[in-house]
Amino acid sequence: MLEVSNIETGYGDVQVLYGVSLSVKPGEVLCLLGRNGAGKTTLLKSIMGLLPLKSGSISFNGKALHTEPAHLIAKHGIAYVPQGRRLFSELTVAQNIEIGLMVQGRGHQTRERVLELFPRLRERMKQRAETLSGGEQQMLAMARALSTEPRVLLLDEPTEGLQPSMVALIDEVTLKMKNEGVAIVLVEHQLDTVLTIADRVAFIENGRNPETVTTSDLALTPNKVMQYLGVS
Amino acid sequence: MEFGPHFLLASLEGAVNAAVLALMAVGLSIVFGIMRVVNVAHGEFFMLGAVLAWWISSLVGAHPAYGFVVALIAAPLIVGAIAALADHFVLRRINYDPERTIVATIGLLYVLQQTTLMTFGPEARPVEAPFNKRIALPWFEKTAEGFSMYWPWGLGTTTYKLAVIAAAAVILIGLWIFMTRSRIGLIMRATQLDSEMALAYGIPVDRVYALVFGMGAAIAALAAVLVVPIQQAHYLMGHDPLLLSFIVVIIGGLGSIPGTIVAAILIGMSDGIISVFFSPTVAKILATLLVAFVLIFRPQGLFGKRVA
Numbered sequence A: 001m002l003e004v005s006n007i008e009t010g011y012g013d014v015q016v017l018y019g020v021s022l023s024v025k026p027g028e029v030l031c032l033l034g035r036n037g038a039g040k041t042t043l044l045k046s047i048m049g050l051l052p053l054k055s056g057s058i059s060f061n062g063k064a065l066h067t068e069p070a071h072l073i074a075k076h077g078i079a080y081v082p083q084g085r086r087l088f089s090e091l092t093v094a095q096n097i098e099i100g101l102m103v104q105g106r107g108h109q110t111r112e113r114v115l116e117l118f119p120r121l122r123e124r125m126k127q128r129a130e131t132l133s134g135g136e137q138q139m140l141a142m143a144r145a146l147s148t149e150p151r152v153l154l155l156d157e158p159t160e161g162l163q164p165s166m167v168a169l170i171d172e173v174t175l176k177m178k179n180e181g182v183a184i185v186l187v188e189h190q191l192d193t194v195l196t197i198a199d200r201v202a203f204i205e206n207g208r209n210p211e212t213v214t215t216s217d218l219a220l221t222p223n224k225v226m227q228y229l230g231v232s
Numbered sequence B: 001m002e003f004g005p006h007f008l009l010a011s012l013e014g015a016v017n018a019a020v021l022a023l024m025a026v027g028l029s030i031v032f033g034i035m036r037v038v039n040v041a042h043g044e045f046f047m048l049g050a051v052l053a054w055w056i057s058s059l060v061g062a063h064p065a066y067g068f069v070v071a072l073i074a075a076p077l078i079v080g081a082i083a084a085l086a087d088h089f090v091l092r093r094i095n096y097d098p099e100r101t102i103v104a105t106i107g108l109l110y111v112l113q114q115t116t117l118m119t120f121g122p123e124a125r126p127v128e129a130p131f132n133k134r135i136a137l138p139w140f141e142k143t144a145e146g147f148s149m150y151w152p153w154g155l156g157t158t159t160y161k162l163a164v165i166a167a168a169a170v171i172l173i174g175l176w177i178f179m180t181r182s183r184i185g186l187i188m189r190a191t192q193l194d195s196e197m198a199l200a201y202g203i204p205v206d207r208v209y210a211l212v213f214g215m216g217a218a219i220a221a222l223a224a225v226l227v228v229p230i231q232q233a234h235y236l237m238g239h240d241p242l243l244l245s246f247i248v249v250i251i252g253g254l255g256s257i258p259g260t261i262v263a264a265i266l267i268g269m270s271d272g273i274i275s276v277f278f279s280p281t282v283a284k285i286l287a288t289l290l291v292a293f294v295l296i297f298r299p300q301g302l303f304g305k306r307v308a
């Protein structure tokens, strides 16, 4: 289980998170919902160890992560699909996947499993990541993360700017990972997606986490969404 | 000497220049490319390599070739280790902040230079080449019966100079293969492209930086060991190579290895040739002018990518 308790962090002197707590179990999808600038990306970055914590703690299966150097977080089985993909742009598809495989020292078998999920990538292994279409880039960002054989998957707006069929593919893979027992933290603005694949929803507002509800409760109280997002 | 043979002679000197400069500048370029650090102390790593080569070969004694080979291996390793320590204790502490790294490496420049002066003294020190056979070169002459070959007096080079050119080519090709084919090269390029994502994907960026900074310095030291049988080791010898490497790296495109090599050949050859026919000062003036034009008309350099 991944547990974030009461973390405070930010960028230099600018504090962004003011005591956020959440937890995700294996096989569970937790959605982070909040307005632009609420601190969702910041939260995922701090789980990856990319931002120093002012206070609070992060642990995975009882082991503290926030005291580890950033490059060891991935080795604990945490994989990150960042907002805007952030592929290694000048490296090829194969090399981007290779970087993912190196995290746990995986090889051919893992690569094959990942490429079965995204067959389009197989035809483009020698192509530079920056020359892929937006949808293909998102597939590669997912593939790079899955190549680490993660036990926790952090997905930051993985369907941003994609056509419906591509969104469906990403959602399908996300659900497949959930069913394999991966704990998933998903940042997503599409409410219908949230309602179909999330088990619980954590609202993030101004760097705080005022409330976390189960998706079924949320369906019964639509005014909450109105309250936190300003939409209905 | 007539113009033809004279020009060939100048070109040979220029080629030796270019070979050493290409190594030097590639070292500067990978450090800038991967770490975004402008290493003002790069020339001092070159100087240190040369002085250590003298010191090591004088310690070893025996046949000069023996001392030279030991220096060729040991000097770059020692200089690389010093640079890696400087990265760890200085550059890392200031978070690789672009302006502060410039100031820090200027400081490093003087520390290295003055320490060398105090330890080894101000004398210029020669190192004997491991082999140094003169080769006379022929030239062609048009006579009534067509072309005939003759050996103009003074037209020639040495086996050692040719070996320097060959060695530089081998090292550069090796480096290229290392960067594009090896796993460590892949890790370095990933770090260059997005260091934050590299961290998120398990790459120990701090160690990569120490390795890259050490490698850049070691390549400069290697260039120096190669050059020191031609040009004596001296504690102030780092300045010119530093200036020329910066010129080369700017013309070639910051961080581009192929661009750096092409620019080094261009600048090294022309510097050699112009120095022979006019003067070294004219050569430097023209190179600096060329930089000015590149910065005006193609700021990203010949091979650099335009930054968005």
Ligand SMILES: Nc1ncnc2c1ncn2[C@@H]1O[C@H](COP(=O)(O)OP(=O)(O)OP(=O)(O)O)[C@@H](O)[C@H]1O
Pocket (backbone or CB within 6 Å): A011, A014, A016, A034, A035, A036, A037, A038, A039, A040, A041, A042, A043, A083
């Ligand atoms: N590198 C940075 N330096 C300084 N402030 C930053 C930095 N990155 C983000 N911030 C600030 O932190 C706050 C939270 O940003 P964050 O990216 O976490 O929001 P978000 O919830 O992911 O928003 P979005 O839905 O738009 O992606 C914002 O006010 C933002 O301006």
Ligand SMILES: [Mg+2]
Pocket (backbone or CB within 6 Å): A040, A041, A042, A083, A156
């Ligand atoms: Mg965000």
